[in-house]
Amino acid sequence: MRIAxxxxxxxxxxxxxxxxxxxxxxxxxxxxxHQQAGFVPSAQRGADFFARRFEVSAKMPACTSCHGEDxxxxxxxxxxxxxxxxxxxxxxxxxFTDLAKAEKWFRRNCKEVVGRDCAAAEKADFIxxxxxxx
Amino acid sequence: xKTPYLALTLLALPLAAQADKLxxxxxxxxxxxxxxxxxxxxxxxxxxxxxxxxQIMARLDHHYGDNASLDDQTRxxxxxxxxxxxxxxxxxxxxxxxxxxxRLTTTPWFxxxxxxxxxxxxxxxxVRSPANCAACHTRAAxxxxxxxxxxxxxxxxxxxxEDD
Numbered sequence: 001m002r003i004a005x006x007x008x009x010x011x012x013x014x015x016x017x018x019x020x021x022x023x024x025x026x027x028x029x030x031x032x033x034h035q036q037a038g039f040v041p042s043a044q045r046g047a048d049f050f051a052r053r054f055e056v057s058a059k060m061p062a063c064t065s066c067h068g069e070d071x072x073x074x075x076x077x078x079x080x081x082x083x084x085x086x087x088x089x090x091x092x093x094x095x096f097t098d099l100a101k102a103e104k105w106f107r108r109n110c111k112e113v114v115g116r117d118c119a120a121a122e123k124a125d126f127i128x129x130x131x132x133x134x
Numbered sequence: 135x136k137t138p139y140l141a142l143t144l145l146a147l148p149l150a151a152q153a154d155k156l157x158x159x160x161x162x163x164x165x166x167x168x169x170x171x172x173x174x175x176x177x178x179x180x181x182x183x184x185x186x187x188x189q190i191m192a193r194l195d196h197h198y199g200d201n202a203s204l205d206d207q208t209r210x211x212x213x214x215x216x217x218x219x220x221x222x223x224x225x226x227x228x229x230x231x232x233x234x235x236x237r238l239t240t241t242p243w244f245x246x247x248x249x250x251x252x253x254x255x256x257x258x259x260x261v262r263s264p265a266n267c268a269a270c271h272t273r274a275a276x277x278x279x280x281x282x283x284x285x286x287x288x289x290x291x292x293x294x295x296e297d298d
Contacts, residue, residue: 059199079199080174081262081269112201 021089021096025127031120039121046129049122056115063113071130088130096127156180157277159219163211169204170212175267175274179219182238183226187216190235197235239264258287 025041033039050071053062059078060066068075071087086092096102102123110118118126156178158166170176179187191213195203204212224243227236238244248264255261260269267274270292273283284292 057199077173079263081260081266082174108201108203 018097019099021127021131024096024099024102025124025131027099028120028124028127032124035119036121039124041121041124041128043125043128043132045122046125046127049126050129054114057112060113063109065113088132090132095130154280155277156279161218162215163208165204165208166212166215169202169208173200173202174265177238177265177267178277179216180221181225181244182216182220182236182241183222184217184220186225186227186236186238186241187220188213189229191216193233193235196233198237237265255287260287 029039029041032041050063050067051069055061064075065078066075066084067087068084072091074086075084076082077084085094087095089095089097106118106123110116158176158178159180167176182190190197191209194209195201221243225238225241227238227240229236230240244264255270256264258269262269267279270284270286271279272285273280282291282293286292
């Protein structure tokens, strides 16, 4: 399965602007392998990260505080109550198709919830979890 | 706001008369809806004065308990739009603490408009924050704040409150 996922983007080498979640994951994996030779993204580590209670922020102790526990469903911003669309790309095709946008939200939300910037390895794991083999 | 005359004209516009309709003025940069609207209803710039918006936009990394930081170009485009369309003295708010940005829900105008709202409604789980306009103003997303559109957290229309 993993090999299939990595081959896929080559088959769809298409538009300049739009990226796929898998392409983003591959980019983060490549970055991570500089720090950690032989790095392979793990959906399980991503799932654990998504569910972990970092407890850095009182209102937003975990990703799930706003995104809900099921990434195929939406969530609600815990402060403003604004609906948040699903994180999983198969439920929301806009997710992880724009590197700058993904980076912006990782930057903000990692600082807020995790208390620091996320590592490339964590971002790769996160997308591996959210794409869930689809 | 180029000339004092125009500034005076804008200040003289009674906010109350426009209160049913609080639309986002034309000329908003694309980032306004995309960035501000990602987490909350895009608030009409007229709800806060220019000083207040500048203070908010200067501290986006400390945005009411959230990190809403932007790259400087985007930040500046939104800042300009907010300041150009900001309200006047009626919607001036002092920050609760020196390091905190002001809240558009603490302006004299906002307080006067909402003084009849019981405390229990503000604290309702469906409301969460006084800035959650759409919790009661059912058409807030369309910029419409008419009294007849208000539905309180208990499901009752605001206009029916006198029947209680």
